[in-house]
Amino acid sequence: MKKAVCILNAYKILPGLEHFYLRMKEELAKRDYLLTSIQNSEVLTYLSESSDRICNLDPSTQFVLYLDKDAYISHGLEKSGFRLFNSATSIELCDDKMKTYMALEGKGIQIPKTIPGPLTYSQSITSIFVERVASLLSFPLVAKLTYGSMGNSVHLIANKEELYRFEEENRYMLRLYQEWIHEEVGVDYRLLVIGGKCVAAMQRKNTHDFRSNLAQGGIGSAFTPPPSYKEVAEKAAAILHLDYCGVDLLKGKDDKPILCEVNSNAFMQGIEKATGINVASIYADTILETLKKEQCK
Secondary structure (H helix, E strand, C coil), X not given: CEEEEEEECCCCCCHHHHHHHHHHHHHHHCCCEEEEEEEHHHCCEEECCCCCEEECCCCCEEEEEECCCCHHHHHHHHHCCCCEECCHHHHHHXXXXXXXXXXXXXXXXXXXXXXXXXXXXXXXXXXHHHHHHHHHHCCCEEEEECCCCCCCCEEEECCHHHHHHHHHHCCCCCEEEEECCCCCCCEEEEEEEECCXXXXXXXXXXXXXXXXXXHHCCEEEECCCCHHHHHHHHHHHHHCCCCEEEEEEEECHHHCEEEEEEXXXXXXXXXXXXXXXCHHHHHHHHHHHHHHHHHHC
């Protein structure tokens, strides 16, 4: 069997990513590939005096399924010649929500009005920035840390007092503020894009929270996306050069899709259950087809 490696974080392996690995291991085994997992702490990649990249990963590894967000290791592996799914740059762009929006801005994809929080080393915050956010976005508004997943570190800010408090408590963190898209509260649409094509979609609905994430209590159900939703999801994946991703869309005015987030390592358990689609099988086939095409170039 040919060898492939899945890299997971050594310190926090989320159940959704562990399931991701096990499903891919299962499907790749049917295709004569042995997928084994290692933790990012086990991967050693470094520069030598001759500027050659040194790596302890088995050179016979056909590809790396990268389910971590360690940017240094991912770039090091690519410089050592390994093909990553997804690429190091694509994962970085998705991991930082502000970088995601900046990469998609002006590309024909509607995004919420977004304001990044200023970098600060001070023990106090500036009222000028807070007042401008309040004026430009109005209330309620959404506050997020730029790094985070599963709806964590996402807050609905009701008034100026809460805005001041959030800015005070998170002034040293990378953060952003957005207009609240309120046409459907607690509802969004997860479209899974693999190899440039939307292969599955689900509606996520939470009747107890404005966040629709399954981890926050949202319920997933099969969804047939309109052509405009598929177009936005596939376009975002192409711009970010993603082999696999989950694109989260909100319904705006006149039912127009508004891009909320793009997840490079979107969990597949929920959407497989909601839709009955074998996502892991599609991704396994896509990886092997991509490798074959790239080897022919």
